[in-house]
Amino acid sequence: MIEYINGKITELTPTMAVTECNGIGYQVNISLTTYSSLAVGKEAKLYIYEAIREDAHLLYGFKDTREREIFMMLISVSGVGPNTARVILSSFTAAEMEQVIASANVSILKSVKGIGAKTAERIIVDLKDKIKQDNSPFIVGIQSGREEQEEAVAALVMLGYPQPAARKAVQAIQKERPAAKVEEIIKAALKML
Numbered sequence: 140m141i142e143y144i145n146g147k148i149t150e151l152t153p154t155m156a157v158t159e160c161n162g163i164g165y166q167v168n169i170s171l172t173t174y175s176s177l178a179v180g181k182e183a184k185l186y187i188y189e190a191i192r193e194d195a196h197l198l199y200g201f202k203d204t205r206e207r208e209i210f211m212m213l214i215s216v217s218g219v220g221p222n223t224a225r226v227i228l229s230s231f232t233a234a235e236m237e238q239v240i241a242s243a244n245v246s247i248l249k250s251v252k253g254i255g256a257k258t259a260e261r262i263i264v265d266l267k268d269k270i271k272q273d274n275s276p277f278i279v280g281i282q283s284g285r286e287e288q289e290e291a292v293a294a295l296v297m298l299g300y301p302q303p304a305a306r307k308a309v310q311a312i313q314k315e316r317p318a319a320k321v322e323e324i325i326k327a328a329l330k331m332l
Contacts, residue, residue: 140189145182146183147181148177149164154169156173156177156183156200158185166198168197168225169200169225171229171230171303186202186207187199206228208233210225210228212269215265216266217261217265226251226253227248231251243263243267245259245263250306251303291309291328292306295328312328
């Protein structure tokens with residue numbers, strides 16, 4: 140089992156990184172959260188989850204062990220595979236995902252592409268007792284500005300931006316300016332995207 144790969148990033152896309160280690164390039168599937176912490180030509184340490192199937196040997200890489208733990212918890216839920224878990228972790232950081240589960244927020248989990256009501260409920264029920272709970276400000280952002288957040292994300296998606304990127308931008312703006320109106324959030328997000 141591979142614990143981590145430490146090497147130079149030679150190729151990088153929002154879903155994949157190639158890490159060169161001792162002359163071997165490892166193709167690693169990554170989330171948007173991990174992508175934002177990497178740069179081509181820089182050294183990086185990716186914590187690995189190795190998925191060995193009959194037809195493929197796939198590596199999933201994470202910027203820290205907590206993101207990998209959340210990924211492994213997600214794939215333990217019936218109906219959630221590695222690609223779905225990666226999409227979820229592209230929409231939320233590990234800490235945000237912990238808060239979504241702790242607050243049993245099915246509606247925000249359903250907003251992730253490919254996650255329906257039943258899967259969202261199953262994730263929350265299966266993982267609620269397994270996660271660490273802390274007092275992250277993200278939970279406040281969900282409760283106080285959820286309607287504005289959803290409206291802003293929907294508007295950005297209609298403008299052609301991918302939902303995970305739109306959601307991350309909107310959440311970042313709401314953390315900086317929690318009282319911002321939908322129009323202000325959209326304008327600021329357009330400058331970020």
